[in-house]
Amino acid sequence: MRRLDLRKTQAARLNTIRDINRQIVLNYIREREPISRAEIARETDLQRSTISAIVEALTAEGLVEEVGEGESTGGRRPTLLRLRTKEAIAIGVAITPTCTTVATSDLAGRVVEQKQFLTDPDPDNTLAEVIGLVREFSVRNKGSIEAVGVSLPGLVDPSTGTAVYVPYFKWRDIPIAKTISTAFGLPVIIDNDANAVALAELWFGRPEVSDARDFILVLVGEGVGTGIIFDGQVYRGQHGAAGEFGHMVIGTQAPVPCSCGNRDCWEAFSSERAAQARYQKLSGDDHAALIDFRELVDRALGGEGNAIAALVETAHYLGIGISNLVVGFSPEAVVVGGEIARAWPLVEDALKETIEHSVRRGLPSATILPSTLGENPVLRGALSLVLAGKFAAAFAA
Numbered sequence: 330m331r332r333l334d335l336r337k338t339q340a341a342r343l344n345t346i347r348d349i350n351r352q353i354v355l356n357y358i359r360e361r362e363p364i365s366r367a368e369i370a371r372e373t374d375l376q377r378s379t380i381s382a383i384v385e386a387l388t389a390e391g392l393v394e395e396v397g398e399g400e401s402t403g404g405r406r407p408t409l410l411r412l413r414t415k416e417a418i419a420i421g422v423a424i425t426p427t428c429t430t431v432a433t434s435d436l437a438g439r440v441v442e443q444k445q446f447l448t449d450p451d452p453d454n455t456l457a458e459v460i461g462l463v464r465e466f467s468v469r470n471k472g473s474i475e476a477v478g479v480s481l482p483g484l485v486d487p488s489t490g491t492a493v494y495v496p497y498f499k500w501r502d503i504p505i506a507k508t509i510s511t512a513f514g515l516p517v518i519i520d521n522d523a524n525a526v527a528l529a530e531l532w533f534g535r536p537e538v539s540d541a542r543d544f545i546l547v548l549v550g551e552g553v554g555t556g557i558i559f560d561g562q563v564y565r566g567q568h569g570a571a572g573e574f575g576h577m578v579i580g581t582q583a584p585v586p587c588s589c590g591n592r593d594c595w596e597a598f599s600s601e602r603a604a605q606a607r608y609q610k611l612s613g614d615d616h617a618a619l620i621d622f623r624e625l626v627d628r629a630l631g632g633e634g635n636a637i638a639a640l641v642e643t644a645h646y647l648g649i650g651i652s653n654l655v656v657g658f659s660p661e662a663v664v665v666g667g668e669i670a671r672a673w674p675l676v677e678d679a680l681k682e683t684i685e686h687s688v689r690r691g692l693p694s695a696t697i698l699p700s701t702l703g704e705n706p707v708l709r710g711a712l713s714l715v716l717a718g719k720f721a722a723a724f725a726a
């Protein structure tokens with residue numbers, strides 16, 4: 330789903346003029362709401378009459394609504410427009426190795442309602458629970474839900490809606506989209522979790538990220554995943570398998586095995602599991618293994634030395650991998666998502682140190698930023714699979 334560059338609108342010459350203009354107006358409203366027709370006219374080269382016709386169509390489609398009047402600049406007070414947020418239109422299903430979250434959101438991506446359960450390693454059981462919650466939410470929203478977005482921690486083929494391989498549970502060739510859509514008749518869009526979060530950053534992230542044409546999202550969780558945004562869209566490579574950098578070799582004898590079984594992968598050095606293992610070793614306490622990563626971050630933020638050391642060492646290895654990506658891709662920005670983003674003040678220096686080393690050697694550099702998608706970036710990603718389709722420029726067939 331290509332995000333239209335509002336600064337370079339002539340680039341979208343594959344579309345019909347009407348479609349392009351519609352996307353420009355819709356995205357101005359999305360990014361600058363509340364905004365008047367006159368302001369859109371001032372910032373674009375579109376005629377007032379064209380804008381009025383498009384706004385009328387967007388209102389009829391239920392995408393845009395009027396919200397009172399703005400300041401007058403002389404004449405009549407202008408009517409302000411914003412995205413319509415009266416009802417939930419999307420369901421997001423974020424399947425992670427530990428838990429699965431199912432939630433509804435409005436057009437602007439705000440979560441309306443959510444429920445969570447522990448992911449069952451048996452895909453039939455997990456899908457049965459997902460279908461139960463999707464049914465519950467659809468019934469409650471009486472037909473306003475337009476589609477379901479599903480994110481998975483593994484290799485996914487979005488074109489067939491199949492989970493090709495999910496290493497944590499050894500799921501192979503599970504027809505996720507078909508199973509859910511057969512139960513409801515709703516369209517189902519699925520993707521890898523890091524790609525989905527990258528899409529969420531592109532559409533709902535901070536301006537330094539969403540305005541960047543090329544950036545890399547590094548998702549740190551039980552594993553490490555990357556989503557590459559190239560020229561305003563997710564770069565997939567052949568067969569959609571691009572971005573499996575979690576398995577690039579960055580050393581030997583990592584603290585934990587990678588989800589693929591090896592001990593030399595980036596993920597084995599830089600995942601939440603790696604940080605937990607370091608903490609346990611530093612504490613010399615078997616019970617330390619029992620704390621989850623969220624608790625580890627809390628302890629570090631509370632000033633506990635071993636917790637800080639475990640996070641800083643993990644950030645050092647995360648930085649090595651990021652440095653390799655920056656040298657290879659030269660993106661404008663690298664965004665780090667996951668619970669570790671909460672510990673940013675503690676890990677920022679360690680993360681940036683290897684990048685700065687690259688700069689001293691005259692190699693490409695990039696801004697490294699924590700994700701601003703909030704507590705559950707993977708859920709925001711799953712919802713974005715549906716929402717981005719509403720805002721993205723439709724390609725001419």
Ligand SMILES: [Zn+2]
Nearest residue numbers: 576587589594
């Ligand atoms: Zn691996």
